[in-house]
Amino acid sequence: MRHHKHRSPKLDPDSGVEDVTLVIMEWLGEQGVAPMLRIDVERMREGKPTWTFAAGGGPLPYPIRTEGLSVAECIGTALHYLREAGLAVPF
Incomplete structure (x- = not known):
């Protein structure tokens, strides 16, 4: 699975993306993409990144x-890479 560590997109902390996360995931499923x-x-206790998003299949190359x-x-980072991969996520 490709993991994008080499660069970080600039994110808007006030974008409200967490409010529409389930809608985005449902939309991805409708496109044939399997999001998780x-x-x-354990990582939370260690102060490491605790949230992981993964997606594959459908139109993703x-x-x-x-x-x-x-x-x-x-x-927010996932949206950047999904768009970079060619998906026009409506958010």
């Missing part, structure tokens, strides 16, 4: 995986 969002409590300390950071 996970929280790792390669799998996408992002991590973040918050849902907003994780999904």
Whole structure:
């Protein structure tokens, strides 16, 4: 699975993306993409990025995986890479 560590997109912390995360995931499923969002409590205790988003299949040319300390950071980064992969996510 491709993990994008080499560069970080600039994220808007007030974008409200965490409010529409489930809508985005449902939309991805409708496009044939299999999204997953996970929280790792062990990593939370260690102060590491606790949220992981992964998606693959459908029109994606390669799998996408992002991590973040918050849902907003994780999904915001995922949106950047989903769009970079050619998906016009409506958010």
